[in-house]
Amino acid sequence: MPGDRLKDLRPRPRVLMIGFAGHQGKEYLPIMRExxxxxxxxxxxxxxLPLAGEWGFPYYENLDDALKSxxxxxAVVTVPHGEHFPVCASLLAHGRHVIKEKPFAVTEPEARHLIRLAQQADRSVFTLLQRNFDPVFRFARENLARIGEPYWxxxxxxxxxxxPTTGWRASWEQARGGVLLDMGYHLVDVLSGMFPxxxxxxxxxxxxxxxxxxxxxEDLVGLMCSYPSRGLEGSLLISRHSLAKAEHLCVLGSEGALNVAPGAATLHAVGGAQLERCAPEGSRTDITRSMIAHxxxxxxxxxxxxxxxxxQLATVRTIDGIYRDRSGGSSELAHRCA
Ligand SMILES: NC(=O)c1ccc[n+]([C@@H]2O[C@H](COP(=O)([O-])OP(=O)(O)OC[C@H]3O[C@@H](n4cnc5c(N)ncnc54)[C@H](O)[C@@H]3O)[C@@H](O)[C@H]2O)c1
Incomplete structure (x- = not known):
């Protein structure tokens, strides 16, 4: 029987939305319902409460009430960072799968703890990271080998x-970090998919x-990443209060280069001639839809x-290592990779 018909026969998953009235939760409501x-x-x-009424699903003031009722x-978890672990731990203790916003966890020990809880419960904990489902980043991953040895x-x-930042992002207890954890999680995760x-x-x-x-x-973070055994170096620059909203990844290799920005990725020969371009027609919502269905x-x-x-453990470990060593200004992460 064709795969699509098999899919049609499966019961639709029943999902609880936690933090659904926030920015990210509201974005997922229409897509999740599909x-x-x-x-x-x-x-x-x-x-x-009124929002739940508009959408026609039961409202619960706290997770304990929902779990009883x-x-x-x-569950789809879109709450401030400081709430992620207690909410996910409670869901796993009740045998529920978790689809959660980034960060997977705020420290490496917390990530390991969450993984243990997921394994004990035999449940999934998936982190919502749109770039992994974005065709332009897929193009970059698939064409990385064509630029030879990446060196920068x-x-x-x-x-x-x-x-200035307001709301929970302005509270260390709730945010657990500045732009590195909040915006940088996406970037470190993209790099985790391309490099060790x-x-x-x-x-x-x-x-x-x-x-x-x-x-x-932090409002801005600059990182210099070194991979001495590969002859590769790289920089990340992440900020909240710049002149313009922008995202741009460029990878230079011995035989070419990759250039990725929202909406378009290009493969170049050494010297800049464009060899191939990926400019998909789909919207941001299409990417989110494919991530959730996946x-x-x-x-x-x-x-x-x-x-x-x-x-996700690798992504959290990298970020946690950078925060822990920030006072020294340099982070030697090799010993933690073993
Ligand atoms: N993937 C992305 O591009 C992206 C963009 C923005 C935010 N996020 C992530 O989404 C999460 C939420 O961020 P946001 O900007 O939507 O925040 P937000 O403040 O807009 O929404 C958070 C919501 O969670 C609710 N909440 C707080 N504690 C709760 C709890 N214990 N149980 C149930 N609900 C609770 C709040 O009342 C609020 O409605 C964060 O993890 C953030 O990093 C991801």
Whole structure:
């Protein structure tokens, strides 16, 4: 029987939305409904109750109430970083799959703890990372071998927010880091899919505002990543208050180069001649839709689950290592890769 017809016969997963009244939660509501039955929503923010009414699903003020009242297969978790672990631990203790926003975890020990809980419960914990489902980044991964030996990359990602960070991102307890953890998680994860973990990282943590400096929440981070055994170096520059919103990855190799920006990726010969271009027509919503459908179809796939957890552990380990060593300004990560 063709795969699509088999898919049609599977029951739609029942999903609980946790943090559904926030920015990211609201973005996922219409897309989630296409592939799953939303059987409830948890969020204590005042707009959450009327929003659940508009969408026609039961509302719960906290997760404990939902766990007592409604049966579901998986939960989608879009809450502030400080809430991720307790929410996910509780879901796994109740035998539920988790599809969660980044970061997978805020420290390496927390990531390892979460992986143990997922393994004990035999449940999935998938992290929502759109770039892994974006055709332009897929083009970059698939064409990496065509540029020969990569010797340099630069990856920049900037927002142009005109005011100091507010809300939970301005609280260390809730954010657990500044731009490196928040925006940089995406970039470090993209690099995890292309290169091994960087054995050495030099970092510069920069603050535009006194309050973010006082709270240890960097507004800008610059990283120099070294892979001495591969002859590869690379830089990451991530900020919230730049002149323009921008994202750009460039990889230079012995036989060519890759250039990736939102909406288009190009492969070049040495010297710049364009060899191939990928400029897909789909929207950001299409990418999110394919990511969500992909995870919902693999909730019971233990091999896929294991690979996903290992990749997320690597991403968390890199970021945690950079934060822990920031006072020294340089991070020797090799010993943690063993
Ligand atoms: N992938 C992306 O591009 C992207 C973009 C933005 C945010 N995010 C991630 O999404 C998550 C949420 O960020 P946001 O910008 O949507 O924040 P937000 O403040 O807009 O939304 C968070 C929501 O969670 C609710 N909440 C807080 N604690 C809760 C709890 N214990 N149980 C249930 N609900 C709770 C809040 O009331 C709020 O409605 C973060 O992990 C963030 O990193 C990802």
């Amino acid at each position: 592939s799953a039955d939303i059987v409830g929503g948890v969020d204590s923010a005042p707009p959450a 409604v049966d579901f297969d998986a 990359f630069s990856y920049d990602y900037h927002f142009n927010l005109a005011r 973990e960087a054995p050495r990282v030099h970092s510069a943590f920069v603050h535009q505002y006194r309050e973010t400096r006082d709270r240890g929440l 995870y919902l179809e693999r909730l019971e796939d233990r091999d896929y689950r294991r690979d996903h957890l290992l990749r």
